Amino acid sequence: MDFTTFVKPSNGGASNNENETEPAKKLQFWKHVEYIENHGKQEDDFEYCMTEFLRMSGIYWGVTALDIMGQLDRLDRKSIIEFVKRCQCPTSGGFSPCEGHDPHMLYTLSAVQILCTYDALNEIDCDAVVRYVVGLQQPDGSFFGDKWGEVDTRFSFCAVATMTLLQRLEQSVDVEKAVKFVMSCCNQTDGGFGSKPGAESHAGLTYCCVGLLSLTQRLHLLDVDKLGWWLCERQLPSGGLNGRPEKLPDVCYSWWVLSSLTIMGRLHWISSEKLQQFILSCQDLETGGFSDRTGNMPDIFHTLFGIGGLSLLGHPDLKLINPTLCMPQYIIDRLGIKPQRLTLA
Amino acid sequence: MEINVEFNNEKKVLCEKIIRDINAVFLKDADLSSFEIIPKETNCNKSPVVHVEHNLGLESWCARHVYDHAHRTLITHRRQTTQQQLRTLQQQQQSDALAKYLNVALLINPDVTTFWHIRRQLVQKNRLTINKELQFSALVLSMKPKSNEAFAYRRWLYSFQSADAIDWPHEISICERAADRCASNYHAWSHRQWVLQNAPCLLQSELMRTEKFMRKHISDYSSYHYRQALLLRAYELGYHAAEEQPSCLLQLLAEYELTAADADESAEEAVLQLLLPDFKRSSVSVQRLRSFLYCCNVAASDVRLCVEQRTLYGHRDCFELHRRAALKFIVEQSVRLLTGVARSGMTSSSSSLYLPPLPPQSDYEAHPFLIAVRRVESRLGEKHKRWCQIHLNFGQQAEAEEQEQEEDTS
Numbered sequence: 001m002d003f004t005t006f007v008k009p010s011n012g013g014a015s016n017n018e019n020e021t022e023p024a025k026k027l028q029f030w031k032h033v034e035y036i037e038n039h040g041k042q043e044d045d046f047e048y049c050m051t052e053f054l055r056m057s058g059i060y061w062g063v064t065a066l067d068i069m070g071q072l073d074r075l076d077r078k079s080i081i082e083f084v085k086r087c088q089c090p091t092s093g094g095f096s097p098c099e100g101h102d103p104h105m106l107y108t109l110s111a112v113q114i115l116c117t118y119d120a121l122n123e124i125d126c127d128a129v130v131r132y133v134v135g136l137q138q139p140d141g142s143f144f145g146d147k148w149g150e151v152d153t154r155f156s157f158c159a160v161a162t163m164t165l166l167q168r169l170e171q172s173v174d175v176e177k178a179v180k181f182v183m184s185c186c187n188q189t190d191g192g193f194g195s196k197p198g199a200e201s202h203a204g205l206t207y208c209c210v211g212l213l214s215l216t217q218r219l220h221l222l223d224v225d226k227l228g229w230w231l232c233e234r235q236l237p238s239g240g241l242n243g244r245p246e247k248l249p250d251v252c253y254s255w256w257v258l259s260s261l262t263i264m265g266r267l268h269w270i271s272s273e274k275l276q277q278f279i280l281s282c283q284d285l286e287t288g289g290f291s292d293r294t295g296n297m298p299d300i301f302h303t304l305f306g307i308g309g310l311s312l313l314g315h316p317d318l319k320l321i322n323p324t325l326c327m328p329q330y331i332i333d334r335l336g337i338k339p340q341r342l343t344l345a
Numbered sequence: 346m347e348i349n350v351e352f353n354n355e356k357k358v359l360c361e362k363i364i365r366d367i368n369a370v371f372l373k374d375a376d377l378s379s380f381e382i383i384p385k386e387t388n389c390n391k392s393p394v395v396h397v398e399h400n401l402g403l404e405s406w407c408a409r410h411v412y413d414h415a416h417r418t419l420i421t422h423r424r425q426t427t428q429q430q431l432r433t434l435q436q437q438q439q440s441d442a443l444a445k446y447l448n449v450a451l452l453i454n455p456d457v458t459t460f461w462h463i464r465r466q467l468v469q470k471n472r473l474t475i476n477k478e479l480q481f482s483a484l485v486l487s488m489k490p491k492s493n494e495a496f497a498y499r500r501w502l503y504s505f506q507s508a509d510a511i512d513w514p515h516e517i518s519i520c521e522r523a524a525d526r527c528a529s530n531y532h533a534w535s536h537r538q539w540v541l542q543n544a545p546c547l548l549q550s551e552l553m554r555t556e557k558f559m560r561k562h563i564s565d566y567s568s569y570h571y572r573q574a575l576l577l578r579a580y581e582l583g584y585h586a587a588e589e590q591p592s593c594l595l596q597l598l599a600e601y602e603l604t605a606a607d608a609d610e611s612a613e614e615a616v617l618q619l620l621l622p623d624f625k626r627s628s629v630s631v632q633r634l635r636s637f638l639y640c641c642n643v644a645a646s647d648v649r650l651c652v653e654q655r656t657l658y659g660h661r662d663c664f665e666l667h668r669r670a671a672l673k674f675i676v677e678q679s680v681r682l683l684t685g686v687a688r689s690g691m692t693s694s695s696s697s698l699y700l701p702p703l704p705p706q707s708d709y710e711a712h713p714f715l716i717a718v719r720r721v722e723s724r725l726g727e728k729h730k731r732w733c734q735i736h737l738n739f740g741q742q743a744e745a746e747e748q749e750q751e752e753d754t755s
Contacts, residue, residue, distance in 0.1 A: 046412065046413055052416075053459065100459075102458065148501060150497045189570075189670045190666075196535065198574045198578075199534075200531060200566075200567055200570040201570070245663065245666055246565070247566075
């Protein structure tokens with residue numbers, strides 16, 4: 001089963017109204033729609049095989065990006081839901097990235113996110129998902145990614161986000177312990193968060209930890225000055241954001257840093273103008289899609305985060321995205337979920 | 346259509362042969378230590394499997410086909426019922442066959458978590474041995490030094506062995522090699538922290554090794570962070586080296602224009618008077634004090650290192666960030682001792698968990714070291730001053746007072 005069968009035949013591209021001068025400074029809206037629609041169509045077997053292990057997340061990235069662009073109906077809702085259903089493991093309740101692969105916390109969240117977007121949670125066994133996630137929590141509050149025992153704050157976020165989306169956070173995992181574990185991963189030297197206690201501060205993992213605190217209404221535990229400072233240090237002269245000191249800028253960090261700052265009410269601490277320019281420069285003008293940085297090959301992962309970053313910056317062509325859950329805000333509103341956000345300061 | 350079927354069969358036969366050849370190398374060479382894909386897009390009608398000394402290579406022209414074939418075979422196995430799968434794993438011949446596909450698939454695509462899980466099951470069924478698996482994961486790391494799956498697999502394998510039977514220094518060298526090859530190798534340094542947790546006796550050698558690494562890889566912030574964590578850990582454990590005088594610390598204090606009142610004082614005594622004035626030493630253990638001096642001295646030598654490196658190489662973020670972190674260590678631990686936050690006795694809990702904030706800056710007035718740091722650091726630019734305010738609790742009120750003082754004396 002590949003992604004191409006989810007795509008309905010194209011209705012012929014809408015006309016591109018951009019002027020010829022400075023195309024890189026404008027959002028190539030329809031090019032990106034086309035890119036996501038066609039994602040998987042031209043892929044030969046090798047590429048398909050190589051990325052099969054994250055297929056569920058790939059679908060979530062595509063679905064979310066298209067929805068933010070208001071073009072979700074370009075995908076085949078029915079096929080996607082059928083695919084997601086087939087990936088639920090009957091014994092454990094968790095979701096695999098694709099049939100034949102083992103279930104994992106990461107793809108369980110992606111599956112639930114897709115079904116929330118399509119308002120189709122009733123199609124799966126939600127109780128089994130709760131059992132799966134609860135079963136992976138450890139005595140110290142951390143979460144395994146799957147039964148084989150890797151601990152990572154990403155999994156903590158996945159667990160809490162999944163429970164939140166299923167409206168089961170109150171009666172499932174031990175929230176207090178989960179929060180305690182996440183706080184133990186905060187580095188006092190810079191205020192950032194790593195994957196495990198003592199691990200290096202990393203913008204992606206910081207997003208996961210800040211997101212978890214947002215979902216559990218515990219943002220007051222953050223040292224906002226320290227962390228805000230560290231997040232702002234991610235902005236480089238090019239305007240782009242990196243994930244840790246001395247690393248190159250990458251469009252996906254535009255999401256993780258920006259969303260963290262938005263949750264903390266400090267979005268205005270970075271230069272939006274320069275960041276927007278950087279994100280736009282990562283567009284592939286030929287094929288559509290975004291790459292990690294200017295001039296590289298695009299992929300669906302960076303496309304979502306490029307679009308997401310632009311939405312947070314208030315791009316008029318895009319729907320609002322929720323910074324905590326990285327899903328369209330209207331979906332979060334529909335679910336009645338209210339992740340905590342600090343007031344602007 | 347017939348041609349297609351024939352072509353596909355030919356491809357399959359060729360892939361099977363290549364997979365056999367690769368596994369033949371595995372059997373032949375017990376010390377196989379590295380794998381790489383050799384960029385060679387044309388097929389010269391000879392085997393794409395290259396084996397030179399203990400290095401295995403696979404020509405790139407066939408990688409996609411071989412992977413595709415191995416991948417399909419493994420996923421087909423996984424799509425069977427649990428019972429059917431267990432039967433396969435149980436059976437010697439069938440599980441050996443599975444291992445052959447796993448070897449190739451994971452060398453080409455180490456990111457596929459499920460394939461590592463099949464290996465774990467084979468280990469559980471005693472079809473694969475722990476030592477050979479450690480070797481295999483090292484082989485993967487030679488190809489992809491950032492592979493978290495490979496590091497995670499090693500941690501899982503070690504869970505079957507007792508801590509004192511494990512060659513921890515060897516594990517450190519695996520981390521070091523991976524870090525050496527890939528800048529800011531997050532997973533290598535994270536794994537190294539795991540090793541240190543299990544083998545705290547390596548603390549001293551780690552302090553030496555990390556200094557060397559920092560001097561060589563000047564922009565690799567992961568190594569600087571690891572060193573910061575190392576120092577925190579050393580202090581947590583109450584570590585100190587016997588009979589070592591805190592001379593770097595004394596030198597650093599001199600740079601802040603602080604010297605001992607009595608020239609005959611030992612370095613140790615001088616430092617204690619400057620960093621912990623009027624401190625009731627009986628309130629903490631001798632070990633705690635010694636560790637405090639030792640660790641602050643390491644931090645002071647790091648401050649000096651960063652300044653030297655900056656002179657040598659020009660500005661680098663790492664130098665500035667690490668200098669700040671080292672300075673913060675000295676300030677923070679001094680204040681914690683003075684305000685009684687760190688009591689005597691060693692604690693094994695994480696030092697980053699819910700620590701109370703530093704006391705407000707008004708308490709610093711009687712502390713010459715803190716006043717000196719505030720004065721000197723404030724001259725290093727607005728941005729750095731702001732950092733000091735946030736991290737060292739040097740408030741803006743004090744700044745105004747200082748300016749007054751300076752105007753008075755001028």
